[in-house]
Amino acid sequence: xxxxxxxxxxxxxxxxxxxxxxxxxxxxxxxxxxxxxxxxxxxxxxxxxxxxxxxxxxxxxxxxxxxxxxxxxxxxxxxxxxxxxxxxxxxxxxxxxxxxxxxxxxxxxxxxxxxxxxxxxxxxxxxxxxxxxxxxxxxxxxxxxxxxxxxxxxxxxxxxxxxxxxxxxxxxxxxxxxxxxxxxxxxxxxxxxxxxxxxxxxxxxx
Amino acid sequence: xxxxxxxxxxxxxxxxxxxxxxxxxxxxxxxxxxxxxxxxxxxxxxxxxxxxxxxxxxxxxxxxxxxxxxxxxxxxxxxxxxxxxxxxxxxxxxxxxxxxxxxxxxxxxxxxxxxxxxxxxxxxxxxxxxxxxxxxxxxxxxxxxxxxxxxxxxxxxxxxxxxxxxxxxxxxxxxxxxxxxxxxxxxxxxxxxxxxxxxxxxxxxx
DNA sequence: CTTGACTTGTGACACGGTGTCACATATAGT
DNA sequence: ACTATATGTGACACCGTGTCACAAGTCAAG
Numbered sequence: 001x002x003x004x005x006x007x008x009x010x011x012x013x014x015x016x017x018x019x020x021x022x023x024x025x026x027x028x029x030x031x032x033x034x035x036x037x038x039x040x041x042x043x044x045x046x047x048x049x050x051x052x053x054x055x056x057x058x059x060x061x062x063x064x065x066x067x068x069x070x071x072x073x074x075x076x077x078x079x080x081x082x083x084x085x086x087x088x089x090x091x092x093x094x095x096x097x098x099x100x101x102x103x104x105x106x107x108x109x110x111x112x113x114x115x116x117x118x119x120x121x122x123x124x125x126x127x128x129x130x131x132x133x134x135x136x137x138x139x140x141x142x143x144x145x146x147x148x149x150x151x152x153x154x155x156x157x158x159x160x161x162x163x164x165x166x167x168x169x170x171x172x173x174x175x176x177x178x179x180x181x182x183x184x185x186x187x188x189x190x191x192x193x194x195x196x197x198x199x200x201x202x203x204x205x206x
Numbered sequence: 207x208x209x210x211x212x213x214x215x216x217x218x219x220x221x222x223x224x225x226x227x228x229x230x231x232x233x234x235x236x237x238x239x240x241x242x243x244x245x246x247x248x249x250x251x252x253x254x255x256x257x258x259x260x261x262x263x264x265x266x267x268x269x270x271x272x273x274x275x276x277x278x279x280x281x282x283x284x285x286x287x288x289x290x291x292x293x294x295x296x297x298x299x300x301x302x303x304x305x306x307x308x309x310x311x312x313x314x315x316x317x318x319x320x321x322x323x324x325x326x327x328x329x330x331x332x333x334x335x336x337x338x339x340x341x342x343x344x345x346x347x348x349x350x351x352x353x354x355x356x357x358x359x360x361x362x363x364x365x366x367x368x369x370x371x372x373x374x375x376x377x378x379x380x381x382x383x384x385x386x387x388x389x390x391x392x393x394x395x396x397x398x399x400x401x402x403x404x405x406x407x408x409x410x411x412x
Numbered sequence: 413c414t415t416g417a418c419t420t421g422t423g424a425c426a427c428g429g430t431g432t433c434a435c436a437t438a439t440a441g442t
Numbered sequence: 443a444c445t446a447t448a449t450g451t452g453a454c455a456c457c458g459t460g461t462c463a464c465a466a467g468t469c470a471a472g
Contacts (some may be wrong), residue, residue, distance in 0.1 A: 003418070005419080008419090008420090031237040034457090034458060034459090035354045035458075035459070035460095036457085036458060036459085044421090044422095044425065045422045045423060046422080046424095046459090046460085046461095047420095047422050047423065047461085047462090048420085048421060048422075048458095049422065050459095050460065050461080051419095051420065051421075055459085055460080056459090087256045087408075089237055090291060114325075114387065115324070115325060117324055117325070118321070118322050118323055118324050119320075119321060119323070119380045119381075119384050125215050145427070148409070149408060149409060150408060150409055151405060151406055151407055151408055151410070152408060157398075157402075160395075160398055160399050160402055161402065163374075163381075163399060163409050164324045164374055164399055164402060164403065164407065165407075166377070167373045167374045167376075167377035167378075168369075168370055169373065170373075170377075171369065171372070171373035171377075172373075175325075175369075178325050189366075192363075192366055193366050193370055196357065196363075196366055196367065196370060197370065197403070197406070197407050198406055198407055198408040199357060199358060199369075199406045199408065200357055200403070200405045200406030200407075201357055201367050201370065201403050201404055201406075202293075202355060202356060202357055202404040202405065203208065203354070203355060203356055203357045204357070211448080211449070214448085214449090240428085240429060240430090241429075241430070241431095242428080242429060242430085250450090250451095251450070251451045251452055252430090252431085252432095252451080252452065253431095253432085253449095253450065253451050253452065253455095254434080254449085254450060254451075255432085256430095256431065257448095257449065257450075261430085261431080262430090
């Protein structure tokens with residue numbers, strides 16, 4: 001987490017830092033990124049950076065978390081919009097993430113995040129879906145989902161549904177970006193797989 | 207890919223290098239690993255390393271690919287053993303990977319690989335399952351799978367089944383390792399989700 | 413206003429890792 | 443023995459990191 005000094009910064013200066021960091025993390029992945037470049041872009045001395053952040057990761061995960069919050073809001077509002085239809089809501093999130101990742105500016109940041117996704121990064125996104133934490137946002141989602149629609153008997157089972165959807169959704173996002181699929185090609189693949197998920201991978205014994 | 211000089215090396219010396227590299231990549235992730243440590247352990251001079259490998263990544267992916275080959279053989283033999291039952295076969299792979307990752311030596315390498323899994327690493331594992339490549343191994347798998355069992359009409363659709371299973375399996379592996387689940391707890395979660403996948407996430411309209 | 417306590421800014425520096433290169437050494441064919 | 447080709451070697455230049463001692467601000471109490 002950023003240090004207190006970071007939050008004490010004047011709005012304007014903080015934004016300059018954020019922009020500089022985002023620019024560097026858009027250029028390359030977290031591991032290739034260099035603090036030196038952020039300093040150069042932001043025009044601040046080396047020591048200052050370490051007043052605000054623990055290290056490179058700290059800055060990166062700050063940015064990522066801000067992003068994840070927005071995505072979470074997006075999911076909540078989609079669930080409302082589609083009256084609890086989890087599949088429609090998540091499919092919209094998928095599309096908007098892909099489209100989002102075509103905007104200049106945002107684009108390369110999300111690309112780099114997806115291409116270097118690991119469990120720590122994924123957790124930053126899906127932390128609001130984990131069951132154990134005393135997590136208000138967890139309830140946000142679960143209350144909104146129309147559970148009637150789902151093949152689950154309990155709240156606990158719904159957790160597994162979320163896990164599966166998370167896994168497949170991220171997998172598709174990453175696949176789309178790393179193979180430069182067009183938005184429509186990506187959607188087609190994703191929706192095919194969602195359909196399979198809904199109906200089941202196994203042939204119903206008839 | 208390692209350079210020709212690496213393959214020309216005497217068996218014994220090559221093994222020393224491999225062991226040293228594996229040791230370093232077991233200590234920390236690819237990005238934290240240092241070539242210097244490998245040199246020290248293997249007792250070779252700096253210049254030599256660059257005779258054999260392009261860089262750190264090159265050595266890492268060489269090791270990983272060797273590992274992936276073994277896993278692939280394992281999947282093939284499981285498919286034969288279970289007479290084409292994809293779910294049983296993949297579930298066995300899951301278990302053996304987890305158990306494998308309890309052995310001393312292998313253990314930390316696999317742990318680090320899983321904890322730092324990204325699309326490039328995942329592709330190293332699942333390259334044999336991709337549909338487009340002119341890939342004998344692709345056929346290996348697909349011919350062995352009992353498609354009758356599956357809710358697919360074509361070979362093309364089976365690709366999506368594999369994609370989903372890959373996504374969910376890796377997701378569970380990573381989750382198990384990062385949360386230090388016991389093998390049995392991990393199996394329980396994984397099999398619950400496999401069951402859900404088989405039957406479908408959606409309640410059959412009755 | 414000034415003194416002192418605390419917070420924030422600064423950049424030179426030591427450290428450690430990387431990849432290269434000129435040179436040394438080995439190997440094999442003639 | 444001679445030459446060509448492959449391999450071994452480690453000093454070196456380069457770059458990024460995180461720290462630290464010191465400078466500069468801020469602010470409240472006397």
